[in-house]
Amino acid sequence: MAFRLIRYAVAAMQRHLEAGHKKLPLVIPVLFYTGKRSPYPYSTHWLDEFDDPALAGKLYSSAFPLVDVTVIPDEEIAGHRSMAALTLLQKHIHQRDLAELVDRLVPILLAGYLSSSLVISLVHYIVQAGETSDAEAFVRELAQRVPQHGDALMTIAQQLEQKGIEKGIQLGEQRGIEKGRSEGERQATLKIARTMLQNGIDRNTVIKMTGLTEHDLAQIRH
Template sequence: MMISTTSSPHDAVFKHFLSFPETARDFLDIHLPATLREICDLDTLKLESGSFIEENLRSRYSDVLWSLKTEDGDGYIYVVIEHQSTEDAHMAFRLMRYAMAAMQRHLDAGHKMLPLVIPMLFYHGARSPYPWSLCWLDEFADPATARELYASAFPLVDITVVPDDEIMQHRRIALLELMQKHIRQRDLMGLIEQLTAVLLTGYANDTQLQVMFNYILQSGDDQRFNDFVREITQRLPQHKERLMTIAERLRLEGHSQGLQEGLLQGRQQGKEEGEREAALRIARAMLAQGSERSWVLLVTGLNEDDLVAAPGH
């Protein structure tokens, strides 16, 4: 989120000059790279309020954000001026972060497409020329790999299209992937054979088995849970005691939790019933003394049905 602020003389001078559209238009017409200048309509420049600079850095940097139209839609030009005498070696990454923040604000405003945000640095430091690359990818130890990674689609694990037989070869992650792939069917009974084969590998520890059993138990069908445990233990007799111990532990935990919830619910229900009985006693006494029914209802908070259902009325 941008916060409107001016924190230094440098900031005030820089923002004052570039707050005039004509001045900003000349600045961008002169300094924008030709390929970017060609796609930007500088006649549509509009100064946007606020700053993306962190509060503790505003004595070292100032920024100005202009919105404009490009050949492909909405865009922004984001200019940072560096006041400090010692240059920031990570300025390119900083500019990228601020550009991303501008994109996020654009999306937060309800737009559907990411805008083109052109970051620029205005430098007037003691060392000349500017000593650092302004390509943030050059800040990596291996820029070539960084370019390949961040200029391409990110790695995707779409487990929905991976065959179960292939998943079963995924060693320690196979159990999780099988469960996640079929999680929406809310029933793992159809995966008994595959799960048995995975468990036979010995990769799953007790905690992971408990998670699997808990998933079945949370389906809300005790019979299905019992069927699942029975089928698994029949196929894995050498692990029967271990599996039954885990299953029983879950049953006990579930019973204990259910008992606690039941007690709390009972206390609340008892409290509500007690309050209602007290209100009915007051209502009966008021009516016996000749109070108007409308007044009784107002005082006690009861309704007409409560009075009709009350014994003696």
Template sequence: MAFRLMRYAIAAMQRHLDAGHDTLPLVVPLLFYHGSISPWPYSLNWQNMFCEPALANSLYSNEFALVDLTVMPDNQIMRHRRMAMLELLQKHIRRRDLAELQDQLITLLTQEHLTRSQISVLIHYMLQVGNTTDPGALIRKLASCAPQYKEQLMSIAEWLEEKGRADGLQKGMQQGMQQGRQKGLEEGRQAEARSIALKMLDSGLAPDLITHLTGLSPEELSALSH
């Protein structure tokens, strides 16, 4: 019951915030009891519901723990093994060019703390949220220095470079090329996207990353894999 009262109180606070207020209201949990057992036989301190109430009190009655990557030195982040690459990218994701992290990324890739699936997620995050002047060149450099992930990374690099060429041609068409040529190029681009998507599937890349990079729909990607 104590935990239920906490849930009700927090829900009331959330409704207060949703209404446009900037500060939390004080909500007084109050239970009216008229049961057959007298007096009320249970604790009304929700922290007593934990197997270690004293630890719960210490955890939830003080400021919460904080890992502030913005002030953490890079050399300390580099020692965090499986979390290091994610933390490094999160810290520097707003940089003008993530290629400046190339040496550190190569070091982390060669340590082999990450699975292929984790690599896919991290590359997806880097390309989708971050910035770099030449993403294809960056991915190729990572691939050349991390042979265990080379096939996986090269599939991404090839697609980025093909996309860049196609985008350049498409821009030229918008400046005056004929409609028929545009249609033919689009068909060729779709065929290339499907071809590279198959390579990415064979390399073990996550479907979400493949659809994001190639522009294929989940249905089109699913059809390729059957």
């Protein structure tokens, strides 16, 4: 029951944060007991629900352990064997230029600690979570320098290239649509302005109502 009360308290704190507050509120769990046994026969201290309450108390009453990857030297990370590649990527994932990272990553991949499936997962992580401006070039260079995973990496590079082409086509089509729509709206406005002028409405009024310029009206006249 004590742990359930803690869960309720944490849920209330979460709702408080979701409402836009920046600091956690103090939530006081209160258990109202109306059972047959009196007094209440169980502990209301949630740490007592652990096998070792004293150890749990030390853990949850002090700052949590921290592994700050950002301050670990790359040379030390390289010695982490199977975890080296992932740790290195997590440290440098926000770099826009990953060219320097290739030099550090290649020896780790060549060491053979990772299967092709894991390498593919790591590369997908770079592409999806990273901020590199040219993921395709990064993957192609890895493919050239790590031949045992070359085929899998080249497949990813080709997929990225195709996505880039499709994105370019879509962008071009969208811009064409927007340009056509804009030109159509302009022609409609010019037609309205021409009609207004033909009906004797003065030029200043036409300019104010249509948003056209004197130059635009001159084109209508000619």
